[in-house]
Amino acid sequence: MRVPLAVHDGCLVPDTYDICLTITGNEADKYPAKQHARRAARKLGVSAGLIYLVGQPTINWGDSDQPRPFRQRRYFYYLSGVDEADCYLTYDIQSDLLTLYVPDFDLRHAIWMGPTLTIDEAQCRYDVDRVRYFASLQGDLASWIDKHNASSPIYILHDSQKPHVLSRKHVRLDDQRLRPAMDAARMIKDDYEIRMIRKANQISALAHRKVLEQIHRMTNETEIEGLFLATCVAHEAKHQSYEIIAGSGKNAAILHYVKNNEPLHGRQLVCLDAGAEWDCYASDVTRTIPLGADWPSEHARNIYRLVEKMQETCIAQIQRGVTMKSLQDSAHFIAIQGLKDLGVLGDYDMLEIFHSGASAVFFPHGLGHHVGLEVHDVSVQSNAALAGESPSQALLVPMATASSPGLEPGMVVTIEPGVYFSELAIANARKLPLAKYINFDEAVKYISVGGVRIEDDILVTHAGYENLTTAPKGEEMLEIIRRSIDN
Ligand code: GLY
Ligand code: MN
Numbered sequence: 001m002r003v004p005l006a007v008h009d010g011c012l013v014p015d016t017y018d019i020c021l022t023i024t025g026n027e028a029d030k031y032p033a034k035q036h037a038r039r040a041a042r043k044l045g046v047s048a049g050l051i052y053l054v055g056q057p058t059i060n061w062g063d064s065d066q067p068r069p070f071r072q073r074r075y076f077y078y079l080s081g082v083d084e085a086d087c088y089l090t091y092d093i094q095s096d097l098l099t100l101y102v103p104d105f106d107l108r109h110a111i112w113m114g115p116t117l118t119i120d121e122a123q124c125r126y127d128v129d130r131v132r133y134f135a136s137l138q139g140d141l142a143s144w145i146d147k148h149n150a151s152s153p154i155y156i157l158h159d160s161q162k163p164h165v166l167s168r169k170h171v172r173l174d175d176q177r178l179r180p181a182m183d184a185a186r187m188i189k190d191d192y193e194i195r196m197i198r199k200a201n202q203i204s205a206l207a208h209r210k211v212l213e214q215i216h217r218m219t220n221e222t223e224i225e226g227l228f229l230a231t232c233v234a235h236e237a238k239h240q241s242y243e244i245i246a247g248s249g250k251n252a253a254i255l256h257y258v259k260n261n262e263p264l265h266g267r268q269l270v271c272l273d274a275g276a277e278w279d280c281y282a283s284d285v286t287r288t289i290p291l292g293a294d295w296p297s298e299h300a301r302n303i304y305r306l307v308e309k310m311q312e313t314c315i316a317q318i319q320r321g322v323t324m325k326s327l328q329d330s331a332h333f334i335a336i337q338g339l340k341d342l343g344v345l346g347d348y349d350m351l352e353i354f355h356s357g358a359s360a361v362f363f364p365h366g367l368g369h370h371v372g373l374e375v376h377d378v379s380v381q382s383n384a385a386l387a388g389e390s391p392s393q394a395l396l397v398p399m400a401t402a403s404s405p406g407l408e409p410g411m412v413v414t415i416e417p418g419v420y421f422s423e424l425a426i427a428n429a430r431k432l433p434l435a436k437y438i439n440f441d442e443a444v445k446y447i448s449v450g451g452v453r454i455e456d457d458i459l460v461t462h463a464g465y466e467n468l469t470t471a472p473k474g475e476e477m478l479e480i481i482r483r484s485i486d487n
């Protein structure tokens with residue numbers, strides 16, 4: 001900016017300054033990595049030590065020369081905002097110094113794949129104090145160890161991410177405290193993160209709407225997946241937060257059905273659980289859609305209305321301090337009442353049915369989970385995937401337990417009740433003591449309905465909550481389908 005010269009006594013004199021502002025990047029738009037590093041250190045509760053994080057390396061598929069699609073490690077992203085391969089990060093807690101290490105320049109890589117980040121580019125783009133090439137990492141670590149390691153450890157996430165400091169034999173490490181500290185930090189989202197989750201939800205809403213507009217023309221589940229994905233990619237959301245689930249008919253009762261390749265003909269509903277990712281942040285959205293201008297059967301409509309009631313009641317109860325367990329119990333009681341009214345559950349005491357586990361035959365997963373950098377995001381009770389459970393266990397929304405802590409402002413959680421009529425689950429229930437509560441002749445009439453799940457992402461606020469999911473559901477969803485058929 002150049003301030004104009006002033007005229008004094010007919011002469012042009014410089015009575016002001018020339019100011020030259022060079023804008024090298026908008027700080028306000030940078031991922032708040034430094035704030036996250038300080039937050040993680042506060043949760044660690046120490047005033048010294050070095051946090052050392054390894055970014056996702058480039059890895060080829062087994063027995064192949066093709067690289068696996070890159071997905072940044074989320075703990076690394078949280079402290080860096082860097083979505084590039086082969087990077088490292090240190091945060092010196094005492095001196096509040098966040099350093100990013102980027103790959104050394106590699107001519108062959110640059111020619112084939114494009115250049116990796118230069119130090120200047122990285123410094124401009126990310127909210128870190130220093131950027132250095134990988135070649136400096138060993139020396140920097142060695143000198144930190146010499147000065148500080150006697151009194152403070154290097155904090156690492158996992159034993160497998162130990163720094164290899166060749167010249168130093170004894171390195172004091174702590175691989176226990178960093179992960180719970182970062183989980184506690186990640187559980188509460190800041191404004192930047194909420195913006196990302198909101199944006200992911202906006203794109204998911206567009207894609208769900210597109211499916212509703214075209215569903216009457218579709219003949220196979222593949223087309224639903226294809227249109228959802230195409231819409232997200234066209235809006236620059238290249239990645240999905242998880243594999244798309246587009247289950248029609250009986251497939252709607254398979255909670256994580258991902259084959260998505262069966263004909264829609266003769267099916268009543270399709271359960272579409274699909275959410276775009278935006279800048280590494282997830283959305284998680286489920287809509288259950290009738291295949292036709294209206295509900296294909298009374299049975300289908302009744303189950304939709306029941307799940308709608310479970311969801312609306314639970315969302316309305318959200319405020320700070322409320323636990324997921326209490327919301328989940330509330331959803332079960334609504335399901336029990338609804339299934340009793342429909343004759344699927346017998347005329348027994350509600351509490352007795354609840355404690356028998358009979359409602360869990362039809363609503364077998366938890367009510368919801370945190371959403372953030374992971375679709376099943378971390379919390380102080382760390383999630384199944386990271387606890388090393390089997391992949392199939394990790395996919396399910398775990399049941400909230402009595403020890404689940406109260407909701408706090410800044411948390412984003414899904415509320416995703418469902419009622420399903422799985423042939424396998426019903427057959428299994430016949431063999432259990434809870435069988436006496438179920439009217440199987442009625443239950444099997446719903447098998448062709450498959451199941452209904454409705455899922456929104458809810459931000460807990462100081463005043464209560466805000467629903468971040470804007471994909472049409474209920475009457476609005478039906479209207480869109482009807483209008484599209486009429487046109
Ligand atoms: N889309 C996975 C889930 O709802 O948890
Ligand atoms: Mn979910």
Ligand code: MN
Nearest residue numbers: 273284285286
């Ligand atoms: Mn989902």
